[in-house]
Amino acid sequence: MxxxxxxxxxxxxxxxxxxxxxxxxxxxxxxxxxxxxxxxxxxxxxxxxxxxxxxxxxxxxxxxxxxxxxxxxxxxxxxxxxxxxxxxxxxxxxxxxxxxxxxxxxxxxxxxxxxxxxxxxxxxxxxxxxxxxxxxxxxxxxxxxxxxxxxxxxxxxxxxxxxxxxxxxxxxAVPTPSPTPTAGPPSTPTAAPTATPSTVPGGTGGTGTGTGTGAGGSVDPVTDTSAAPAGGALAWTGADLAPWVAASVALLLAGAGLVVARRRASRAAGAEDAR
The missing domain is CATH 2.60.40.680 (Immunoglobulin-like)
Structure with missing residues (x-):
C-alpha cells in the first residue's frame, strides 16, 4: 500500500x-x-x-x-x-x-x-x-x-x-456474511382419491365398496339415480322394490283364493254325502 x-x-x-x-x-x-x-x-x-x-x-x-x-x-x-x-x-x-x-x-x-x-x-x-x-x-x-x-x-x-x-x-475490511439459503414454499400434500360406494339391487343385496354383485347384477354408481332414503331409514340398496312388492301381493292373493276354493269344494262334497 x-x-x-x-x-x-x-x-x-x-x-x-x-x-x-x-x-x-x-x-x-x-x-x-x-x-x-x-x-x-x-x-x-x-x-x-x-x-x-x-x-x-x-x-x-x-x-x-x-x-x-x-x-x-x-x-x-x-x-x-x-x-x-x-x-x-x-x-x-x-x-x-x-x-x-x-x-x-x-x-x-x-x-x-x-x-x-x-x-x-x-x-x-x-x-x-x-x-x-x-x-x-x-x-x-x-x-x-x-x-x-x-x-x-x-x-x-x-x-x-x-x-x-x-x-x-x-x-x-468488514467480512462479507455468507448468504443464508432461502427456504422454498412448503409442498401441499395431495389427498388420496376416495372410492365411490356402489350398491347392489335385489332383496338380498347389500352395500359395498367398488363393484357389487347381487340378484340384479352390477350397478354403475355414476348412472344410478335412485333416491336416497330419508334420515333414520334402513340402509338404501338403490333398487326399485315396487315390482317385487306387487308380485308378492299377487301371489298372496292367489294363495288365499286357493284356500277358499278348497274349503268350498270340501263343504260341497260333504253336503252331497249327507243326501
Missing part, C-alpha cells in the same frame, strides 16, 4: 495554538508565564505510543501515549501523523493528567493533542499519560507516528522532542 508523506509540524504555528488553548481554559497564559522568574525547562527525553495491531473497518482505535520521567510540565502539545483516508478522530476523546483541560483536532494527516493545567493545579512531574480515540474508516496499513512533543513549564520555557515513537495498525 502506498503511504502518503507524513506532514511535519511547524512549532511556531502549533505553539500559537497552544497559547490560545491556555487562555481559553483559564490557565496562566504563556506571556504571563514568561514574566515569572527564570526556571529550568521541563524535562522529558522520550515518548511511547501503543495501539491495537489490527482492527476492522468501523472499530475504534484506542491510542495511548506515555512520556516517562517528566519534570515541571504545565502544558503540552503532541502531534501524531495518521492517514486521514483510513482513520479519523473521535470528537472529545482526548484524555490527559487529572486537573487539566484536554482537546484534540485533526488537520489533514496530523492529529494534535493539547493539554494545559487549570487555575492553581500544580505542574506534572513523573510519568505523563495521554490518549485519544480514532475510528477506522477504510482498509489500510496505518503508521501512527508521534512526530513532535512540545512541553511548557510553569515559567513558559519549552522543551521539544521530535520523532520519538511510532506504531502500525492494520485495518481489515
Amino acid at each position: 502506498q503511504h502518503r508523506t507524513r506532514l511535519r509540524s511547524r512549532p511556531t504555528t502549533r505553539l500559537t495554538t497552544l497559547r490560545t488553548a491556555l487562555v481559553t481554559a483559564g490557565g496562566v497564559g504563556l506571556a504571563v508565564l514568561a514574566a515569572s522568574p527564570a526556571a529550568a525547562a521541563p524535562i522529558a527525553t522520550t515518548a511511547t505510543i501503543t495501539a491495537p495491531a489490527s482492527v476492522t473497518v468501523g472499530d475504534t482505535v484506542d491510542v495511548a501515549l506515555t512520556l516517562p520521567d517528566t519534570t515541571d510540565v504545565f502544558a503540552y502539545q503532541i502531534e501524531i501523523a495518521a492517514d486521514a483516508d483510513a482513520v479519523e478522530v473521535v470528537d472529545g476523546s482526548a484524555t490527559g493528567p487529572d486537573g487539566g483541560f484536554d482537546s484534540v483536532e485533526q488537520d489533514g494527516d496530523t492529529v494534535t493533542l493539547l493539554h494545559t493545567r487549570l487555575g492553581t493545579s500544580p505542574a506534572v512531574s513523573g510519568d505523563l499519560a495521554a490518549s485519544v480515540e480514532l475510528t477506522a474508516t477504510s482498509p489500510a496499513t496505518v503508521d501512527l507516528a508521534v512526530t513532535s512533543v512540545t512541553l511548557v513549564a510553569t515559567d513558559g520555557s519549552t522543551t521539544t522532542l521530535t520523532d520519538p515513537a511510532s506504531t502500525t495498525v492494520t485495518i481489515a
Whole structure:
C-alpha cells in the first residue's frame, strides 16, 4: 500500500495554538508565564505510543501515549501523523493528567493533542499519560507516528522532542456474511382419491365398496339415480322394490283364493254325502 508523506509540524504555528488553548481554559497564559522568574525547562527525553495491531473497518482505535520521567510540565502539545483516508478522530476523546483541560483536532494527516493545567493545579512531574480515540474508516496499513512533543513549564520555557515513537495498525475490511439459503414454499400434500360406494339391487343385496354383485347384477354408481332414503331409514340398496312388492301381493292373493276354493269344494262334497 502506498503511504502518503507524513506532514511535519511547524512549532511556531502549533505553539500559537497552544497559547490560545491556555487562555481559553483559564490557565496562566504563556506571556504571563514568561514574566515569572527564570526556571529550568521541563524535562522529558522520550515518548511511547501503543495501539491495537489490527482492527476492522468501523472499530475504534484506542491510542495511548506515555512520556516517562517528566519534570515541571504545565502544558503540552503532541502531534501524531495518521492517514486521514483510513482513520479519523473521535470528537472529545482526548484524555490527559487529572486537573487539566484536554482537546484534540485533526488537520489533514496530523492529529494534535493539547493539554494545559487549570487555575492553581500544580505542574506534572513523573510519568505523563495521554490518549485519544480514532475510528477506522477504510482498509489500510496505518503508521501512527508521534512526530513532535512540545512541553511548557510553569515559567513558559519549552522543551521539544521530535520523532520519538511510532506504531502500525492494520485495518481489515468488514467480512462479507455468507448468504443464508432461502427456504422454498412448503409442498401441499395431495389427498388420496376416495372410492365411490356402489350398491347392489335385489332383496338380498347389500352395500359395498367398488363393484357389487347381487340378484340384479352390477350397478354403475355414476348412472344410478335412485333416491336416497330419508334420515333414520334402513340402509338404501338403490333398487326399485315396487315390482317385487306387487308380485308378492299377487301371489298372496292367489294363495288365499286357493284356500277358499278348497274349503268350498270340501263343504260341497260333504253336503252331497249327507243326501
